[in-house]
Amino acid sequence: MKLIAIFNRDGGTFRTTDMDAYCDHAREVFSRAGHEIDCRLVSGRDIVEEMERAAEEPGIEGIIAGGGDGTISAAAGIAWKQGIVLGIVPAGTMNLFARSLKLPLDIRQSLETLANGEVASVDIASANGRLFVHQFSAGLHSRMVRYRNNLAFASRLGKIKASIRAAISVILNPPVFEVEYTVNGETQHRKVSAISVSNNEF
Numbered sequence: 001m002k003l004i005a006i007f008n009r010d011g012g013t014f015r016t017t018d019m020d021a022y023c024d025h026a027r028e029v030f031s032r033a034g035h036e037i038d039c040r041l042v043s044g045r046d047i048v049e050e051m052e053r054a055a056e057e058p059g060i061e062g063i064i065a066g067g068g069d070g071t072i073s074a075a076a077g078i079a080w081k082q083g084i085v086l087g088i089v090p091a092g093t094m095n096l097f098a099r100s101l102k103l104p105l106d107i108r109q110s111l112e113t114l115a116n117g118e119v120a121s122v123d124i125a126s127a128n129g130r131l132f133v134h135q136f137s138a139g140l141h142s143r144m145v146r147y148r149n150n151l152a153f154a155s156r157l158g159k160i161k162a163s164i165r166a167a168i169s170v171i172l173n174p175p176v177f178e179v180e181y182t183v184n185g186e187t188q189h190r191k192v193s194a195i196s197v198s199n200n201e202f
Contacts, residue, residue, distance in 0.1 A: 001034075001035045001036070001061045001062055001085070002035075002036045002059050002060055002061050002062075003030065003035055003036065003037045003038070003060070003061065003062045003063065003064055003085075003087070004037070004038045004039075004040065004054040004057065004060055004062075004063050004064070005023070005026055005037055005038070005039045005040065005063070005064035005065075005066065005089075006040050006042055006047060006050050006051050006054055006063060006064070006065055006066070006075075007019065007022070007023070007039070007040070007041050007042070007065075007066035007067070007089065007091070008042060008043075008044050008047045008065075008066060008067030008068070008071050008091065009041045009042065009043055009044075010043055010044035010067075011044070011066060011067040011068055011071065011091035011092055012068060012091060012092050012093045012159050013090075013091040013092075013107055014066065014067075014091045014107075017107070019041050020041075022107070022108075023039035023041065025108065025111065026039050026064075026111050027039060029111045029112055029115045030111070030114075030115045032115070033115035033116050035115060037064070040054070044067075044071075047067065047071055047074070048074045048078075051063060051065060051074065051075050051078050052078055055078050055079060055081075055082040055084060056082065060084060061084055061085060062079070062084050062085030062086060062087060063075060063078070063079060063084065063085075063086060063087070064086075064087040064088070064089060064114060065086065065087070065088055065089070066088070066089035066091045066107070067089075067091050067092055068091065068092020068093060068094070068095070069092055069094060069095065069096050069097055069134050069135075070092075071092070072088050072090075072092075072097050072098075072133065072134070073097070073131065073132040073133050073134060075088070076124055076131060076132070076133040077124070077130070077131030077132075080124050080131060085119050087114040087117075088101075088103070088110075088114075089107055089110050089111065089114070090103060090105050090107070090110060091107055093159050093160065093163065096134050096135070097133050097134040098110075100134070101122070123199045124199075125197070125199040127197055132199075133199070134198065134199075135196055135197060135198040135199075136196070136197045137194065137195060137196040137197070138177075138194070138195045139174075139175050139177065139192065139193050139194035139195055140170055140171075140174060140175065140193050140194035141194060141196065143170050143175055144163070144166045144167050144169075144170045145166070147165075147166035147169050147170060148162045148163050148165075148166035151165060151166065174193040175193055175194075176191055176192070176193055177191070177192065177193075178190070178191055178192075179191075179192055179195060
């Protein structure tokens with residue numbers, strides 16, 4: 001298979017990894033399994049644009065995305081639109097989509113699994129026109145993520161601490177908004193602090 005790996009250098013686990021050595025290891029693992037792979041290191045703000053560009057390159061059969069759940073959902077939407085294969089390297093804090101697929105959470109072990117694995121179909125969903133493979137949320141969680149991203153952290157532990165601080169801030173001052181929803185043909189209205197839609201057990 002002809003593949004391009006795009007790794008979010010700002011992803012939690014990647015921040016403390018020698019990424020040049022990791023890319024060399026990825027090339028070795030995929031080459032040994034009979035694949036051709038190009039490895040690209042990108043900052044978080046540029047990763048979606050780079051994945052879109054990679055997915056449109058002639059002859060590309062798949063992309064390997066490395067990052068957190070946000071990066072992976074973006075990659076899934078791009079791969080689905082282009083009709084190509086997606087492989088994921090779980091390099092975020094929670095890696096919930098990788099857990100739902102029962103993939104190894106070790107970033108080196110995940111390369112071996114991807115290189116020697118078989119292609120399978122998974123569910124993809126959309127909310128407000130945005131595709132996702134794990135969850136879509138509004139309210140508490142999305143506000144917490146915004147707060148957390150405004151805090152400085154340089155490691156996985158730092159991100160967890162920032163997440164706890166952000167969660168406490170949001171719980172003390174939760175958003176409240178009205179929603180209208182329809183279930184089994186019955187429309188209801190309710191004031192809520194959060195909405196979460198998931199397409200897998202996690």
